[in-house]
Amino acid sequence: VLGGLAAGAYVFFQPQAERVLAAILPKDDDYKGNGAGQVMFTIKSGDTGDTIATNLHKAGVTKSHDAFYMLLLRQKPEPEFQPGVFKLAKQMSALAALIALQDPASRVASSVTIPEGTAEADALKTVSERTGIPLAQLQQAATAPADFGLPAEAKTLEGFLFPATYTFAPGVSAHDAIKMMVDRMFQSLDAAKVAPADRWKTIVLASIVQREAGLKDDYPKVARVFLNRLAQGWDLQSDATVAYGNGNTHRVETTDAERADAGNPYNTYVHSGLPVGPISNPG
DSSP: OHHHHHHHHHHHHHHHHHHHHHHHSOTTOSOOSSOEEEEEEEEOTTOOHHHHHHHHHHTTSSSOHHHHHHHHHTOSSOOOOOSEEEEEEESOOHHHHHHHHTOGGGBOOEEEEOOTTOOHHHHHHHHHHHHOOOHHHHHHHTTOGGGGTOOTTOSSSTTOSOOSEEEEOTTOOHHHHHHHHHHHHHHHHHHTTOOGGGHHHHHHHHHHHHHHOSSGGGHHHHHHHHHHHHHHTOOOOOHHHHHHHTTOOSOOOOOHHHHTOTTOTTOTTTSOSSOSSOSSOOO
């Protein structure tokens, strides 16, 4: 329905809009019609109308920056652009480009949602399924945490793939997809005023709290319990860490035998302090 309305609006308003633009733009500064061919156009998070106008012109979609930007300035209310990749054409009128960028049917990127507390193995599998990136390529890229700026202690990406909804452009590489998620985690840590030197221990503890606490309101309470235990030199005694060390990323329940297993490096019943690494990707 919205697509039909958008198309109808284009047919009805195009002549008027083009006449208005013709009056304020230099002669031959705007194309006419829907254009031809195909252009994959990307809007990044934070792009302004001025940025989009510039990029449309550089991509050969619009004839000039001003053709699109001057049209934006006359929109009430001001259009809101969503990040993503859009299928456009070469030599579109500014109005045709504007309508296409606001039409959900023009989006061609893959949307991937990583829930809070998801383990690395499950996160990579989800990204592969939704984007078409071979899982083997994601797993291979994940074997080099240092390539993404992770702390020296990190042997895997666990804990540093920020849980959120991502929009990946067609053809995105395994490295770039992972980098987007890791960079988002760094942004979150910086926003929380976590110093780079404290990132590792912060992520490790947050990953445990994420798995142990059932509700958001419980996060501070669970965190305080663990911080108190660490301060007193007591064992954390987290079932979630024990389960993770046994390869169980979807449950926190453990048996007496599992809690007594000193061979599990994530067993915080028998090993003091924080475990050897994060056990989930915390939000």
